[in-house]
Amino acid sequence: MKVRKLSRNRRGVTPVLSSLLLTVIAVAGMSIAITATYVITDQLHDSMGERLIIEDVWFTPDQVSLYIRNVGKVSVEVVSVYVNRTDQSFTALELEEGSHGWLHASYSWSADSVYEIKVVTMRGTNVADYYVSPS
């Protein structure tokens, strides 16, 4: 009965379509807003939750080995190792929450010298300290 009325009255279709369109736009807008919120807060969340320490530094021939422990609330991935502000090649290291392991950086060090060693994660967290090589 209603459909018959609507087919006779073409002007009645327009408000329905416009309402439907508005609803779709509103839902899409909210979805985008919620997704953006989730992404932004998740990144902030992960960045704030990163904590790592260098447990041990071992100078071996042409190599500096760092033992790193993830003491934060998220997994970490080491993306850069700097020795005296120079980027060094190293074995990839990704640590889950609470895990630990060796990271070996290639470096020809000199005996009895001070080196600033910095480890940088993918999210930008960095840990740096000075270490003296053995004599």
Next chain:
Amino acid sequence: MFRRLRRDRRGISNVIVVVLSLVIILAIVSNVVLWNYDMNQVDWEKMKENVTITNVESVTHSSWFTAQSEYTVSTGSKTDGTYMDTKVVDGSFESFIEAGGGVSGNITLINAESFEGSWPPFGWSETGEWNKESDQEYDGSYSADFDGGSGSSGYLTTPDLDCSDAEAIYLDFWYRDDGSEANEFVLQYYDGNSWDTVYDLGATWSEHVWRHYQEEVTDSQYFKSNFKIRWATNTNYYYDFSYDNVYVDLVTTKKSTTVSSSSLELNGAFTFDLSTYPLEYIQTVEVQLRYRADDSAEKWYFQAYNWATSTYSDIGFNSTAGHTPTTGWDYYAVNLTNVWQSYVNDNGIINVKFVDQGVDSKQTSVDIDFLGVRMKTDGTQFTFENDGGLTVHLVSLWINNATLHQHYNINVFVNSAETKTYLREDIPLPTGSYTVKVVTERGNMAVYSGS
């Protein structure tokens, strides 16, 4: 107001948009703030940790393990005290007395000497090329070995064996003849004045195998207070086809008497704490006794239950010569050397027997103040002190020196204001200077330097 809103539909839309925006902003802010609070809490707890390593020391022995139940006295009897009196060296002790009697019996003069300890064994003597070697052995890891050659000669002689009251002497030993000929390897007895050759061991065939010699000596000319036995060798390798090596192992000598006799034999079971001292880190086992016996003429021996052979034995002990008491308080200790695994089962149980030399005429009283076993190890004991306000969880241990940085995972909790010792039997301390580090779960470190 609601009527106005009903008429003005755009007003409702604005309100909804504002409310939803506020909800989103609130979600972002609350998430960030709460997480920030959480991580601040983590950092705050880390700052409040204060753990130190106050001491690091090598541990070469476990604590003493004593009997957990009363000793089993299979010969003799208990007269006073309990096994609880034998747990520590103090004034209290448990007393036993030998079983007395007037029956005939055997007295052991040489108790299964297999030449595992010092060379020559206590009281024995040797000349020439006789030595303790491990290239051939019937029992244990060593035998008495004579490396024959051109014109080589020598004697292996037992201590004086008091057979003045003997009715018979029983000799039992294993020998091996790797090439010697007749008259090159002979058995001799001392009758108090001279040596008599009683058997030509080198003349036997079936060489290069262990042969068993057993004899009951009933000739009274040998029932002397200074009776002794010797293996005499005089080899001439140049005229033979092979080396003239000979070996003697597992020598036992007994005498039978009909005098009044007494004897004591007691067994104790000891259990090692394998959770603290795992078997794989044990180097050897020591047995120690503090006792007093009122007869200084009789020796006492330790034996342990061999789980492989299901017999009590002292094979492989560092000393099988026994201990002669002074009638005062004496310490008697043996070491099970590298054969300790035969005497300790997988549950850490070792059964120890304390036994006298054999039946004798005096009924001896024995007081035991202490009897215990312990393990020889090469471990390290660490002492951690927590001066912070929070319990710390130690998760990582480092032993570093100039050549090695060694990491160990640990799982140790130390309560606030407490000191805790942590024993690791699998960690030997390096020689020279070293550094010990521990790391907490929150990421703090404590360091100790030693040498």
